[in-house]
Amino acid sequence: MNIIKILEDIEKVDPEVYEKLDSRRSAMKQFANIGGKLALAAVPIALSGMFKKAYGQSTSTIVGVLQYALTLEYLEAAFYTQAVASATLLPTAAAKAAITTIRDHENAHVALLKKVIGDLGSTPVATPTFDFSAGNGSNNGPFKNVFTDYGLFLAVAQAFEDTGVRAYKGQAANLISNNDILTAALNIHSVEARHAAHIRSMRRAAAADSTIKPWITMNSTAGIGAAVQAVYNGEELTTQATVNIVNIGGFSISANAASEAFDEPLTKEAVLAIVDPFIV
Amino acid sequence: MAGTAAVVGVISGCSDKDDNGGGGINLGTGDIGILNYAYALEQLEAAFYKQVTDTPYAGITADETQLLADIRDHEIAHREFFKAALKTSAIVALEVNFSKIDFSKRESVLATAKAFEDLGVQAYNGAGKLITDPNYLALAGKIVSVEARHAAYIRDLISNGSFADSSVIDANGLDKALTPKQVLSIASGFLKSKLNANNLPTS
Numbered sequence: 001m002n003i004i005k006i007l008e009d010i011e012k013v014d015p016e017v018y019e020k021l022d023s024r025r026s027a028m029k030q031f032a033n034i035g036g037k038l039a040l041a042a043v044p045i046a047l048s049g050m051f052k053k054a055y056g057q058s059t060s061t062i063v064g065v066l067q068y069a070l071t072l073e074y075l076e077a078a079f080y081t082q083a084v085a086s087a088t089l090l091p092t093a094a095a096k097a098a099i100t101t102i103r104d105h106e107n108a109h110v111a112l113l114k115k116v117i118g119d120l121g122s123t124p125v126a127t128p129t130f131d132f133s134a135g136n137g138s139n140n141g142p143f144k145n146v147f148t149d150y151g152l153f154l155a156v157a158q159a160f161e162d163t164g165v166r167a168y169k170g171q172a173a174n175l176i177s178n179n180d181i182l183t184a185a186l187n188i189h190s191v192e193a194r195h196a197a198h199i200r201s202m203r204r205a206a207a208a209d210s211t212i213k214p215w216i217t218m219n220s221t222a223g224i225g226a227a228v229q230a231v232y233n234g235e236e237l238t239t240q241a242t243v244n245i246v247n248i249g250g251f252s253i254s255a256n257a258a259s260e261a262f263d264e265p266l267t268k269e270a271v272l273a274i275v276d277p278f279i280v
Numbered sequence: 281m282a283g284t285a286a287v288v289g290v291i292s293g294c295s296d297k298d299d300n301g302g303g304g305i306n307l308g309t310g311d312i313g314i315l316n317y318a319y320a321l322e323q324l325e326a327a328f329y330k331q332v333t334d335t336p337y338a339g340i341t342a343d344e345t346q347l348l349a350d351i352r353d354h355e356i357a358h359r360e361f362f363k364a365a366l367k368t369s370a371i372v373a374l375e376v377n378f379s380k381i382d383f384s385k386r387e388s389v390l391a392t393a394k395a396f397e398d399l400g401v402q403a404y405n406g407a408g409k410l411i412t413d414p415n416y417l418a419l420a421g422k423i424v425s426v427e428a429r430h431a432a433y434i435r436d437l438i439s440n441g442s443f444a445d446s447s448v449i450d451a452n453g454l455d456k457a458l459t460p461k462q463v464l465s466i467a468s469g470f471l472k473s474k475l476n477a478n479n480l481p482t483s
Contacts, residue, residue, distance in 0.1 A: 094440055094441055097441050098441050098443075101441070101444060101445070102444075104453070105444065105449065105453035106453070107453075108451065108452050108453030108454075109452075109453045111452075112452045112453065112454075165425050169418075169421045169422065169425065172408070172414075172417050172418065172421050173414035173417060173418060176411075176412075176414055176417060179409035179483070182408055182409050183405065183406070183408060183409050183457050184454065186404075186405045186408045186421070186424070186455075186457065187405055187454035187455045187456070187457055188453065188454060188455075189421070189424070189425060190401045190404075190405060190424055190425060190427075190428040190455040191428070191444055191449055191453060191454065191455050192425075193424075193425035193426075193428035193429050193432070194428050194429070194431060194432040194443050194444040194449075194455075195432075195443075195444065196429065196432075197428070197429035197430075197431075197432035197433050197443065198432050198436060198443040198444070201432075201433060201436055201443075210342075210343060210346065213347065213350065214347070214429045214430075214432060214433040215350065215354070215426060215429045215430075240361055240419065240422070241361075241365055241415070241419060243361055243364045243365060245357050245360075245361060248356075248357060248360040248361065248364065249356075249360035249363065249364070251356050251360060252353075253353050253356060253357050253360075254353070257350060257353035257354060257357060258357055260350060260353075260354055260426070261353070261354035261357035261358060261361075261423075261426055262357075262422040262423060262426065263421075263422050263425040263426055264422060265418065265421070265422070
């Protein structure tokens with residue numbers, strides 16, 4: 001085993017390998033220079049530890065994140081597919097077009113995630129059975145009219161999209177070791193935020209309610225109520241990284257604006273609790 | 281990958297923040313450079329929406345007045361947050377050049393807003409992989425989705441239903457990601473100040 005050769009080969013595909021192995025780049029270079037003199041028996045153990053540090057999360061962690069994301073995308077895709085299939089739910093051509101656009105994106109996300117999981121050597125999880133009444137399989141939960149009551153449909157859609165945004169945001173750090181997958185996840189994340197904003201604008205127009213905005217104000221459900229409070233808990237932050245955003249820099253920034261300016265992440269556990277009533 | 285120390289505490293001591301003689305304001309290196317890059321874009325957006333709300337376009341509606349003021353406040357919050365977090369490493373206040381924008385015309389204002397918001401999304405999406413500290417990545421993530429909400433709102437103002445159309449979202453349902461060089465070449469058209477991004481990380 002020629003450690004110098006290995007490091008040089010890695011450097012060809014990842015010029016930052018030394019920085020990833022150790023922030024003291026010069027020390028690593030030096031280590032590479034004397035590597036040939038190390039006791040060969042010790043090298044494999046040292047390498048294993050170094051690469052774990054360098055490349056962070058294991059593939060199993062990343063696949064776990066992707067399977068979790070796939071489950072949420074299945075939920076959204078099935079929800080919008082059923083909505084678009086209804087002849088009576090969506091009242092205007094514009095509403096139907098918008099929900100169709102969103103459905104197509106969610107289907108594309110499902111296809112992409114399945115492909116990436118497969119490329120990483122794993123089997124994508126199967127589509128769960130959903131109960132969009134939030135009745136855990138009874139189909140008689142609090143949202144049982146979700147595909148006949150347009151306002152309720154938009155409310156549930158808003159909750160799903162805002163949850164999706166917060167769910168992807170909560171996983172970014174777990175993907176930091178893989179640039180391609182991190183970027184793809186970020187590129188999905190901002191699309192979910194565009195969806196959330198549009199659904200919120202649809203609600204604002206349908207209800208003629210100017211308190212419903214494209215962004216999340218404090219931990220408000222924007223009138224949906226306690227059933228979706230868990231989607232918004234934690235969004236009321238007005239401090240970021242110890243910096244108070246209210247009236248920051250002497251500018252007139254309200255607490256509402258301070259909370260709206262930053263979306264907050266949700267843990268996987270919180271998200272799974274939110275979607276649990278919808279998954280049989 | 282850097283540690284997980286509190287964000288504000290660890291941003292310090294980057295001295296080469298000013299003109300480096302090579303032309304332009306040096307954004308710096310590593311994560312600090314990326315944060316300064318974000319700070320520069322937020323300065324641009326905040327200045328733009330300040331002007332929009334100070335000199336509203338003809339025919340502006342009550343809804344637009346309310347929500348454009350919200351966006352202005354969000355962008356000021358982002359700008360001032362970066363300034364506070366970067367402390368002495370922060371670049372100087374930038375001089376903008378809005379001579380191409382007719383603030384009296386709705387079409388001109390909204391077209392510019394759309395360009396800025398989509399560009400902001402693409403900039404944060406492209407910068408994510410360049411960030412090494414997970415705390416900074418989390419902060420960028422908190423901001424980018426708000427920029428995406430702005431982008432969707434502005435796009436719908438121009439043409440309802442265009443919030444995520446195929447001009448920005450690809451066949452895989454993905455938003456775009458642009459490199460700092462690509463973003464700054466577009467943003468420079470709205471800046472008198474010249475930015476030097478030569479020392480930013482590229483991978």
